[in-house]
Amino acid sequence: MxxxxxxxxxxxxxxxxxxxxxxxxxxxxxxxxxxxxxxxxxxxxxxxxxxxxxxxxxGAMDNRPALISHRGVDDGNGVQNTIPALQKTAREKPDYVEMDIQETKDHQFVVMHDNNLEELAGVNRTVHELTLAELTALTVRENGYSAKIPSFDQYLTAAEKAHQRLLVEIKVSPQDSPQMMTNFIKRYQQRLLKNGDRIHSLSYPVVAALKKQAPRLFVSFILPYNISFPETPANAYTMEATTLNTAFIDQAHAKKQAVYAWTVNDSDVMQRLLLTEVDGIITDNLSDLKAVVAENNDHPSYATRLLIYSSQLAGFSGESEN
CATH class of the missing domain: 1.10.287 (Helix Hairpins)
Incomplete structure (x- = not known):
């Protein structure tokens, strides 16, 4: 007023x-x-x-990554890359069983990781020095178990009977025949496609040959280190987990390529990878990985996830970690 x-x-x-x-x-x-x-x-x-x-x-927004048994075993439940171990592990229903094949002296394919047979079979010979018949007559021993070395045909048939998809690693050697990849594609392409099996290899020439001669096959390029992002026709990358980070995963996904992490045997690393968009985890301890996935999806601990998430934001997306 x-x-x-x-x-x-x-x-x-x-x-x-x-x-x-x-x-x-x-x-x-x-x-x-x-x-x-x-x-x-x-x-x-x-x-x-x-x-x-x-x-x-x-985990509601995350797609569960493929659970992959490394060399077809779970926590030493058999001899790596053998049929009895495959049959046991397949009962646990992994998404894929990863296994290894090599060419033999007579240009066949045998399931074996090591180039030299000394450690598993006690024979100081290489795979390329023996024929398929000689190799499949040998017994390999590991983890208190023993079994015969299988041919790839035998192993593939056993996987088909168990309704188990495979991730086939093609290992190479200077002794490989010039027609190795042509023979592989001719013999196995249709079966692998029908089964939904996948392939990976540390050899870029193998990856390139497969994508050129059999483009419908799913092929992953194995990388031991995350140095720089490669430009390849591969469908996926199998990256050693120590140097794998979210930046690499994002780049791969931007190019419609999947990413598998290997070999992941530590539960903390499993937990961390579940919080990324990694497409598959390869492990020697399938039952442990399944337990970690179940804990996250069925009985999640929010506090635990928050801690992992915070740690991931602090370091995982930048520099590589163990």
Whole structure:
């Protein structure tokens, strides 16, 4: 009231007291409305972020990676790359059993990882020095078990009977025949496609030959180190887990290529990888990996996931970790 009198004496046109109250009320209402709108927007954004993070941490937004048994064993339940171990492991229903093949002296294919037979068979000879018949007559021993070395045909047939898909590693040697890849494609392409089996190799010439001669086959290029992102026709990359990071995974996915991590036997690393978009995890301890997946998906610990998520944000997406 006093303010109005002063303004009138100064020659200003002053609204009535009622009008002043209306103006102040309207202004106050507009301020409250703007504050309310801002608060609502903040709440919606916070809720959206919280919902995304919760769903992410609980695994609701993650596709479960393929669970892959390395060399067809689980925690030493048999001799690597043998049929009895395959049959045991297949009962646990991994998505794939990873195994190794090599060319023999007579240009056949045998299931064996090591080039030299000394460690498993006690014979100081290489795979390429022996025929398929000589190799399959040998007994290999490991983890308190023994079994015969199988041909690839025998192993493939056993996998088909068990309805078990394979991730076939093609190992190479300077002694390989020039027609090795042509023979492999001719003999096995249709069976592998029918079974939904996949292939990977540390040899880029093998990867390139397969994608050129049998483009329908799914082929992954094995990389021991994450130095730089390669430009290849491969469908996927099998990356050694020590140097694998989210930047590599994102680059691969941008090019429609999958990423498998190997060989992951530590539960903490398994947990960390489950919080990325890695497409497959290769392990010697399939039952442990299944337990970690079950814990995350069926009985999740939010606090544990939050800790892992925070650690991931702090380091995993930047520099590589163990």
């Amino acid at each position: 006093i303010l109005q009198l002063i303004l009138k004496q100064a020659g200003y046109l002053v609204p009535s007291e009622t009008r002043v109250k209306v103006i102040l009320k309207q202004r106050s209402l507009r301020i409250r409305m703007r504050q309310g709108a801002a608060m609502l927007l903040l709440i919606l954004v916070a809720a959206g972020v919280a919902l995304y993070d919760y769903a992410y941490l609980e």
